[in-house]
Every structure is written in structure tokens, then in C-alpha cells.
Amino acid sequence: SAVISQKPSRDICQRGTSLTIQCQVDSQVTMMFWYRQQPGQSLTLIATANQGSEATYESGFVIDKFPISRPNLTFSTLTVSNMSPEDSSIYLCSGTGVDNNEQFFGPGTRLTVL
Amino acid sequence: EDQVTQSPEALRLQEGESSSLNCSYTVSGLRGLFWYRQDPGKGPEFLFTLYSAGEEKEKERLKATLTKKESFLHITAPKPEDSATYLCAVQAGFYGGSQGNLIFGKGTKLSVKP
Numbered sequence: 001s002a003v004i005s006q007k008p009s010r011d012i013c014q015r016g017t018s019l020t021i022q023c024q025v026d027s028q029v030t031m032m033f034w035y036r037q038q039p040g041q042s043l044t045l046i047a048t049a050n051q052g053s054e055a056t057y058e059s060g061f062v063i064d065k066f067p068i069s070r071p072n073l074t075f076s077t078l079t080v081s082n083m084s085p086e087d088s089s090i091y092l093c094s095g096t097g098v099d100n101n102e103q104f105f106g107p108g109t110r111l112t113v114l
Numbered sequence: 115e116d117q118v119t120q121s122p123e124a125l126r127l128q129e130g131e132s133s134s135l136n137c138s139y140t141v142s143g144l145r146g147l148f149w150y151r152q153d154p155g156k157g158p159e160f161l162f163t164l165y166s167a168g169e170e171k172e173k174e175r176l177k178a179t180l181t182k183k184e185s186f187l188h189i190t191a192p193k194p195e196d197s198a199t200y201l202c203a204v205q206a207g208f209y210g211g212s213q214g215n216l217i218f219g220k221g222t223k224l225s226v227k228p
Contacts, residue, residue, distance in 0.1 A: 001160065004157075033215055033216075041220065042218040042220045042221055043201070043203075043216075043218045044218075045215045045216070045217075048215060058215075092157050101146055101163060101205070102148075102160055102163055103160070103216060104160055105157035106157050107156055107157045108155075108156065108157045110155070
């Protein structure tokens with residue numbers, strides 16, 4: 001199974017600023033995803049991070065607000081832009097293994113926007 | 115619309131008291147059903163993937179089963195360390211532009227008292 005790390009683990013940010021979250025996988029994965037988990041809620045997919053091309057966003061999420069990069073098979077970033085308190089959430093990165101359909105998650109980044 | 119419903123929302127058990135968690139789903143073309151465990155402040159930890167009705171998988175005190183409409187996570191003689199939120203997710207067939215993403219239920223919060 002892949003081991004996924006995220007940086008930062010948590011941050012407190014001011015309204016109107018942006019934060020970039022990094023996701024690193026210890027082995028190649030076929031697909032990488034970014035999810036959001038709002039307080040007391042389950043996970044909601046933000047987008048699929050595509051290597052070398054624009055991410056594929058789910059309904060309700062746009063590139064201007066959540067720009068995503070994936071320059072290679074093991075690394076991706078998610079930026080939360082022009083933040084508001086409604087963006088306070090846990091952001092999770094996940095990856096799907098090369099040899100199977102199992103999807104593994106990072107530890108998450110807990111974001112608080114004041 | 116693809117949907118996942120978990121019940122109960124919360125479950126309190128005494129140590130050694132076996133029980134089951136339910137995950138009902140409606141999905142267009144099930145590719146896989148996933149069970150995860152999530153501890154507070156952490157990312158989901160992969161437990162099982164089930165692919166077809168009748169399939170069963172076991173891991174320690176946990177056993178997952180799958181029918182065409184629902185999945186059960188059976189917990190036999192639970193211990194306090196089994197306390198966590200258990201998440202169920204389904205992976206549908208090609209869904210919009212996001213092949214491979216998971217649709218999560220809201221989870222069952224399990225508490226096991228000594």
C-alpha cells in the first residue's frame with residue numbers, strides 16, 4: 001500500500017489569503033484525488049489531479065478557487081484561494097495503487113480561516 | 115443519482131458485544147465498495163474493497179459482506195480500540211470526468227466501552 005504525506009498538517013489563515021497544500025506519495029499511483037471533509041461531515045471529492053494537465057473538477061468546485069497541480073506521478077498540490085471562513089475544513093489527498101483499485105488517504109490538512 | 119447511506123449514525127457497544135453496521139447504496143454500475151476506519155484528526159484508513167455480490171472479506175474482528183443493494187460490516191467481540199468512525203464508499207462506473215472517485219456515506223461512529 002502507498003504511504004501518503006501532506007504538508008502542512010494544520011494551519012490558521014486570515015480571510016482573503018491563499019494556502020497551498022502539498023501531497024507526496026512514496027510510490028507511483030495511477031490516480032490522485034483531493035477531498036474536503038467539513039466539520040462533522042463525510043468526504044466530498046473536489047477534483048481528480050491529472051499528471052501534466054488540468055485537474056478534473058466536481059460540480060460545485062472551480063479551478064480559480066482550488067487550483068491543483070500534479071507535475072509527476074507522486075506529487076500534487078492543492079491551493080485554497082481567497083479564503084473565507086466557509087473554507088475551514090480538513091483537506092485530504094488520496095491515491096490509487098498501480099496494481100489494484102485500493103485508494104489510500106493522507107493524514108489530512110486541517111485548515112481554519114479566521 | 116449515486117448515493118450511499120450508512121446506519122446507524124452512532125453505535126455504542128459494550129466490550130465483547132457483537133454488532134453490524136449497514137451501508138445501503140444506489141449506484142449506476144458498481145465498480146467497488148470500500149470500507150474505511152477514521153480516527154479523530156486522521157485520514158481514513160483502508161479496510162476492505164468488495165467487488166461483487168456474495169463477496170466477503172475478514173480482518174481480525176471485522177468482516178465485510180456485500181449484496182446488490184447493501185454492505186454490512188460485522189464486528190465480532192469488539193474491543194475499546196475498535197472505537198472509530200467507519201466510512202463506506204462506492205466507486206461507480208465512469209462518472210462524468212472523474213473515473214475512479216469514491217462517493218462516501220456519512221459514517222457510523224462506533225464507541226466500545228470496557
